[in-house]
Amino acid sequence: MKNLLSNLKIAVPEKIYVKDPESSILGKRIIEHSIILINDIGFDSFTFKKLGEKIGSNESSIYRYFESKHKLLLYISSWYWAWVEYQLVFETHSISNDKDKLIKAIEIVCRTIKEDIIFPHINKGALNNIIINENSKSFLTKEVDQENKEGYFIIYKRIVERIKDMILNAAPNYEFASSLASTIIEGSLHQHFLKDHFASITNCNQHITPSVFFINLAINTLKL
Amino acid sequence: MKNLLSNLKIAVPEKIYVKDPESSILGKRIIEHSIILINDIGFDSFTFKKLGEKIGSNESSIYRYFESKHKLLLYISSWYWAWVEYQLVFETHSISNDKDKLIKAIEIVCRTIKEDIIFPHINKGALNNIIINENSKSFLTKEVDQENKEGYFIIYKRIVERIKDMILNAAPNYEFASSLASTIIEGSLHQHFLKDHFASITNCNQHITPSVFFINLAINTLKL
DNA sequence: CAAATATAATAGTATTACTATCATTTTTGA
DNA sequence: TCAAAAATGATAGTAATACTATTATATTTG
Numbered sequence: 001m002k003n004l005l006s007n008l009k010i011a012v013p014e015k016i017y018v019k020d021p022e023s024s025i026l027g028k029r030i031i032e033h034s035i036i037l038i039n040d041i042g043f044d045s046f047t048f049k050k051l052g053e054k055i056g057s058n059e060s061s062i063y064r065y066f067e068s069k070h071k072l073l074l075y076i077s078s079w080y081w082a083w084v085e086y087q088l089v090f091e092t093h094s095i096s097n098d099k100d101k102l103i104k105a106i107e108i109v110c111r112t113i114k115e116d117i118i119f120p121h122i123n124k125g126a127l128n129n130i131i132i133n134e135n136s137k138s139f140l141t142k143e144v145d146q147e148n149k150e151g152y153f154i155i156y157k158r159i160v161e162r163i164k165d166m167i168l169n170a171a172p173n174y175e176f177a178s179s180l181a182s183t184i185i186e187g188s189l190h191q192h193f194l195k196d197h198f199a200s201i202t203n204c205n206q207h208i209t210p211s212v213f214f215i216n217l218a219i220n221t222l223k224l
Numbered sequence: 225m226k227n228l229l230s231n232l233k234i235a236v237p238e239k240i241y242v243k244d245p246e247s248s249i250l251g252k253r254i255i256e257h258s259i260i261l262i263n264d265i266g267f268d269s270f271t272f273k274k275l276g277e278k279i280g281s282n283e284s285s286i287y288r289y290f291e292s293k294h295k296l297l298l299y300i301s302s303w304y305w306a307w308v309e310y311q312l313v314f315e316t317h318s319i320s321n322d323k324d325k326l327i328k329a330i331e332i333v334c335r336t337i338k339e340d341i342i343f344p345h346i347n348k349g350a351l352n353n354i355i356i357n358e359n360s361k362s363f364l365t366k367e368v369d370q371e372n373k374e375g376y377f378i379i380y381k382r383i384v385e386r387i388k389d390m391i392l393n394a395a396p397n398y399e400f401a402s403s404l405a406s407t408i409i410e411g412s413l414h415q416h417f418l419k420d421h422f423a424s425i426t427n428c429n430q431h432i433t434p435s436v437f438f439i440n441l442a443i444n445t446l447k448l
Numbered sequence: 449c450a451a452a453t454a455t456a457a458t459a460g461t462a463t464t465a466c467t468a469t470c471a472t473t474t475t476t477g478a
Numbered sequence: 479t480c481a482a483a484a485a486t487g488a489t490a491g492t493a494a495t496a497c498t499a500t501t502a503t504a505t506t507t508g
Contacts, residue, residue: 019485026486042366047464058487063466136360142266144421153422160425179427179437182418183411190410191403197368198377201384203403213403221444243454250455271495282456287497 010086010119012078013151019065021075027065029055031079032121034072039126043073043134070141074152077138079122080131081155084109088162098170099224103215105166109159110188110211132192160185171222180221184214234310234343236302237375243289245299251289253279255303256345258296263350267297267358294365298376301362303346304355305379308333312386322394323448327439329390333383334412334435356416384409395446404445408438 009022021027033055038046046069052059066072088108095101112128139153147153163181167174174180191210194202204210218224233246245251257279262270270293276283290296312332319325336352363377371377387405391398398404415434418426428434442448 024485044365048466049464058489059465060467060488061486064485068465133364136364139421140357140360140417141268148421157422157425164425176427176432176437176440178425179415179418179434180441182414182422182425183407183441186414187407187411190406193364194403194406197363197372198381198406201381201388201402201406203400208400210403213400216400217404217407217441217445220447221441223444248454272497273495282458283496284457284498285455288454292496 010079010082012075012082013154015150016071016075016078016152017065018063018067021065026055026057026061028121029057030062030065030072031076032123035076035123035126035130038073038076038134039123039129043069043130043137070138073134073138074147076127076130077135078152078155080127080135081159083119084113085155085159085162087113088159092166098166099219102163102166102170102218102224105163106184106215106218107211109163109185110214111209112192132189132196135189167218167222170224174222180218184218188214234303234306236299236306237378239374240295240299240302240376241289242287242291245289250279250281250285252345253281254286254289254296255300256347259300259347259350259354262297262300262358263347263353267293267354267361294362297358297362298371300351300354301359302376302379304351304359305383307343308337309379309383309386311337312383316390322390323443326387326390326394326442326448329387330408330439330442331435333387333409334438335433336416356413356420359413391442391446394448398446404442408442412438 014020019027021031030051034046034051037051037054041050048062048069049059052062066075088105091108092101092104095104113124116124139147141147160178160181163184164177167177167180171177188210191202191204191213195204195210199205204213238244243251245255254275258270258275261275261278265274272286272293273283276286290299312329315332316325316328319328337348340348363371365371384402384405387408388401391401391404395401412434415426415428415437419428419434423429428437
């Protein structure tokens, strides 16, 4: 498994960065520590100057990789979804029963990813928190249509489409497969957020995970 | 109807503002034009200086009403949800059948509010766009727990609870009423956003509104 | 009409989000 | 191995942001 994955590279749309952060040690340190720092102080307070101090590097060097902190967030977001997509494809590949496959898929996109040995410079727990707390900010902007045209959200959209296809395989007559798929993915992040900050308006907790809720929702809605 | 409502005041948690904007002409102009300006240029580019220019008033005067633009967004958000809550209570009050009541409630919280004659200084279309595009930013912050303690999100939470109660009245054995309620409300905003910017990952459009999708979802999930 | 209150004008501060330039270090390939 | 190229670091500078503070002027009110 480790060997199989040692050559794996998560492919992020190229236009997001000025210089590929995977191509150098400094680039990897930028990604590694930006995830930790954004998780610590929040994206709104995060600056390249603070990141530079953390990694003992200069603000101007970071600008050679990303033209703005917004682009860095887009990179982190795309990396996350590419990684989830990889797990989605890998872990559902061998499931032939359509219902089981859909259930497994929902479990994967709704769970918080576990720490693993691949890509050791990525703190998966911190990354997951960032997606829950900051991901919406990557598209809730006035530039969203332009950035969408440039392909910055392609991985996210592809995951939604994969789930949509699985929904339609399991329930060919269901009319709202795209909306259900996008609701599960975005709704799961929201339920994670609510369980951490607004516990009174969610049933989710340590035992009832967003996966449990959305699997139940899908099975009942699709009458599986 | 107009008479009945002429004394109506939308009650926003007091701690959100320094001075009640409903208490003066300048205050009302601040609300009126901040809604228009945020809708025009987006919350991220919005500043009190630009707002001051629009209303022919001074930046320093606006700070006497709101201590930051974040607080102003919280005010606008609370105002919106209070207004939706009012419609929710008013329009479902006389429905005795639990299923019909829930369906009406979902329709109300998922629809984009129509322009009306009450509160003429609030541009309801612009307000609705702001909620779709900016509302998440009001709680996706590092200060959310502190602000939640101070009651800034109480109206939003109360709406979710009202929907939750209606779900339980219609389907007493359903286990995830809070999560379904919060998913409908937040998911509806997301579907509105997708239909405007990511049409390929939603089924919603001019004919299939988020209301249609979520009413279908609730009826099937709750087996009504 | 005086006192209180509200608003406006001006100035100032630390920080942000960059850009530009030049110096130094590291890599590389002949 | 050495010179050129590339990468990184250091420094400086800019316009804008998100405020605070102070003082002046206008408006309201009792």
